[in-house]
Amino acid sequence: MNGMRLRGLIRKEFLQIVRDPSAIAIAVALPIFLLLLFGYGVSLNARRVPLALVAPYSPQAQELLGGFDRSPYFVPHRYATMAAAKSALGRRRVDGIVWLRSDFGRRMLAQGNAGIGVFVNGVDANNAGLLEAYIRGVWLGWLSRQAQDQGSTLSVPVTVEQRIWFNAALRSRNYLVPGLIAIIMTLIGALLTAQVVSREWERGTMEALMATPVSMGDILLSKLIPYFVLGMAGMALSVVMAVWLFAVPLRGSLLVLFSASGLFMLVALGMGLLISTVAKNQFISATIAIVATFLPAFILSGFIFDLNSMPVPIRLLTHIVAARYFVAILQTVFGAGDVWPVVLANAAALCAMAAFFLGLTWRLSRKRLD
Template structure:
């Protein structure tokens, strides 16, 4: 590119860096927010219930039921409360003191001895359906193990029909931090790349400094580069911070190559920067730019990227929309690189799409930036 003067560019970048350092809001979004988000996701966002309060209503005291009670008390998943009647348990459930009721009726042993099916009743609070389903699984397991042992003790043959032996690859304990922290990289880079950048050109227009800038010999290419470079560096600092905290504080394994992660992270960051610059040159008003970037980048990066919610389970229309969201591809890349390793058959297609988006967005931003004053 012939129109780029190294000296002019250096001066412009210096001015941008000074502006970032001076403006508390840049540092707030660029450094403080990523750390807050990492801590929230590392400690606060978890889908694994522990210490679930449940009410045990055992109408029959026998060695077998005593053992079941002990099993619940010893498990780290439950915090059981023993009550004497169902109405009492229902009251506890309605006041949200317990999440479930396990009820063993008084004819339980006699049914077992008669060789008939002996039911245990389980009532769950279904408001948080996801939690209810996981709790049901825990209880199923606890009762399964207990009845197996009980059958062995009494010398009866116990026939659990089919046993599932799960192998969760890449994340043996299904630890949600392992999935969330890599995905969070996407959110943080969107925050810096799009949210923060969307404000910078709009700010120049709003404050009138853009017109002053246009009357200098600086070219549009130089303005674009001058805006890209400092925020690229800020974004990479955010990324480094996330990787360091993720690997060392939250002990998420990084099984793929760090170099590939940084390389693909750069592509995603430049794409986000392109989107941010495009929004702000199109909007020219900080307020509109901020709203535009929240609606077009931040919320989609959260909800339409597969970070928290499974995309395959959404209606088709949403799945189509998600294919144009860069964050979707980067979430796939980071989760694969961190947990599975360098799986090229996943990484290559996703990074190709990102690369195309990156070029399109930067070119669009360059076009929109054009050296024209509003009529």
């Protein structure tokens, strides 16, 4: 490896980037665009859920229904009959129904065991579970108000006092935005480098390069360094947006964050370079890039679906998804701080993957020289 030759190659690569600004657009404009879109678009916090209320008038019922009116989680709609409410649920106008029978008030006063019928649309199971919990919250609030009115307190044997660490308000953005950064950087790394080697082959300039005294290692390094710089610029932009625009707390240190990002960038670029070196035809390389980067990073990284809940074979499979380690580091560094056991274990995995992808690319491209 020769410093001057490498410098020359890097200069050439930078010139190519500057002349064809699409790479700069991918590294800088794309993260801004995607993070804006997804940062605002992706949320698991349900608010203002349309809810059908079917209840004949009684003072007790009015109390309970008032709880739904005041709750920020619901937009109540009154329906006169259960049939009308059911049809609204089937047509996705409302997500749930709260149903009080006509004898609700009487039964409550007489026997003290009136039933409140709750029906939720279970199609979106996650949302249905959250909806049920919100309805339970309104019900509990109503019960304790009722008890207060009678001069006593609501007495249940055991109450749960929940303390949520790191994210007391359960703001889903606080963990989704760091995860999105990992997905976006995966995409950008692959998009930036997926075509840079095959392009030289296609245009026939690879042979010209090979006729010069530069080594294959020089060529690969010269492809890596400029795109690494670009990718890190995109990464820095994403972090700035996460902290300033989306108000995600950053509890860890910038040093850890950027060291981990640098490692991950190496993996992502290595993956792109590998695809670019192996794929002979651009249709196949496009398919591989989508199959191997975006969808696994989205589904198998722990970005949104909990890794512990997956069946064991799938859980083992997630270990070959680089984004998984980066998502774990990002969620911890943003949410909790520099927790060394988490950071070091995942960083070690990223190191191994970077070495694997870059080493394999280097070997494969050497073979081609023969």
